[in-house]
Amino acid sequence: MANMSLKKVPIPEQDPKVRSRNFDEVALGYTEEMAIEEAKRCLNCKHKPCVSGCPVNVRISEFIALIAEGKFEEAYEKILETNSLPAVCGRVCPQETQCEARCVRAIKGESVAIGRLERFAADWAMKNTKRKYKDIPKNGKKVAIVGSGPAGLSCAGDLIKMGYDVTIFEAFHMPGGVLVYGIPEFRLPKSLVQEEINGLLEQGVEIKTNMVIGKVLTIDELFEEGYSAVFIGSGAGLPVFMRIPGENLNGVYSANEFLTRINLMKAYREDAETPIMRGKLVAVVGGGNVAMDAARSALRLGAEKVYIIYRRSEAEMPARLEEVHHAKEEGIIFKLLTNPVRIIGDEKGWVKGIECIEMELGEPDASGRRRPVPKPGSEHVIDVDTVIMAIGTSPNPLIRSATPDLATNKWGCIEADEETGRTSKEGVFAGGDAVTGAATVILAMGAGKKAAKAIDEYIKSKNV
């Protein structure tokens, strides 16, 4: 019998007061009973609009039906058919604008909690089963993947299943890309990312860390080393600053630096070797998920007050609703329609305040969002000792500067075909943020998947 409740089964969470002082995961996940109850809300409708809302086309109603029957392992395997990182996607995908936005149940009431169920299946399988893999005959062809973030991992996951020898080159000392340096522990536990990566290693994917492609090896040298094709999934790692006075004062971080220190280098631990400033009054500039992550991390490091400073209104905020909601619950102060003008330092060059101006919304701009316009005379100073710039990132120029025959656009993004990832350079494919600029984990995974298919076709047709 279908469960006709208009609301999702609530997911247990850590209390906001408690969690705002620790780095443990916020959402605790469904129990088996909760998962079955929620799974029964799915009507298993004929058109399955949810599937087309998913960049990797997870067989949503099929895996949910299996959960409803208590067949959790089978449900997990069903997801794995098209998605190599279910435990990650169940947590960080913006389901509310993808699969869940198209759910029939959302016409009246809340959609089925697809993300929570995906997470449940993945967590259950990780805890209760041992991964097993089919023996796949090797075809003797080698593919190189640059970057071990979501795009590279999903591309590797698909290629290894097709019989290729896959080597991932990672610049950092640890694989995972934004999943390990960017997204905080309280949203995506790192042990879980490691589990997913271990799965790839067990299947035979090789990961070479400390390899900055463009420096230690060029793309052409990868071909010389015998790789038949190269996939570039190097992300959008370059931080953007506002170019306002005071940005080089002590106590001003890019969100990238702040989060990398915390997530990759574990600077939140008392015994960590990598230092971090534990600000008492912290301003985070920006309104995306990264801004929410930085603000909530600053709070967990012991800040008394953390401000989000965003130049538009809440309606235009690019962050997921859930993240904004969590941030508010934890006590983050939102300064909306406010834009920094300069950062003020003390006599020793440390941040002591941020001067802002109030904004109002004018006509829509190129992005379709109403353009914020400063209100003259509304300048005011907020006392802070730390400022974190979370206004976006752009693709890293290392590869494009070392690969002159790789076409890029005016923003430095690699030009690649949307369906195949094919670039201007023969045998080179690209996907994820390196192509689109900063976007989501699941879009990058989708691009990695499409490229894997195209690489397979390319190698077979060229017989390279």
Added chain:
Amino acid sequence: MYRIVRKEVLNPQVKLLEIEAPYVARKAEPGQFIILRVDKDGERIPLTIADYDREKGTVTIIFQEVGASTMKLGQLNEGDSLQDFCGPLGVASHFEGVKRAAVIGGGLGTAIAYPQAKKLHNMGVSVDVITGFRNKDLIILEKEMAAVSDRLFVTTDDGSNGTKGFVSDILKKLLEEGAAYDVVIAIGPPIMMKVVCDVTRPYGIKTIVSLNPIMIDGTGMCGGCRVTVGGQTKFACVDGPDFDGHQVDFNELMRRLSMYKDFETASVERHKCRLEGVANG
């Protein structure tokens, strides 16, 4: 893992490690740097490359024990391995068209100035090397520098080696005596580089400095290494580490380098406690 094939103690605080890293050795050029981690929980430590041997596949680093992480690095011995060794990073130095050069090393900076002097010397450039140390016990690479220079001047702050003064004093004297350089390369503590730039400025001699700000990734990702050069913000890791010294805001650099001073002092104390604990236990 990256094995240590040679270790030398150059002076009580400065050590040399030659490390097996064939990929890095193949591409390394003077002016570039590497990032290493001692062990699996280690900090990422950026160090400028002091030498490399493409045939042996090794890279040499020379470092001073200033914090807990470099102290740990200094305890490793031949045969031990480093957890991580990533590079070469940064832009290599360019010396096209140079005929006469002065290469200046201040303290540990001498280690980084050495490959530059060596490269210039091998290119047939006339090279004067000036190195400076606090006292004679701290002098490093004297033999090596002598082999790659036309003239070598070694000076000490206290005069204990027979020559008293700063590197900038020697340079000033040479310039006043009419020495003409196409380029001056100055590598050492920021204050030394700043003073050298002040000396060369009136002569209009191009002065290249190598900067070592705080950084995490070394690939342009964190932006922690930003420096102001000619009024513009640059990332030392991808735009440098070499810059036109006359354009660098050294005061800002020195201020930013002090950002974690308290943390470093505390971590050294913690580390010493642990070491002594081991010794006693």
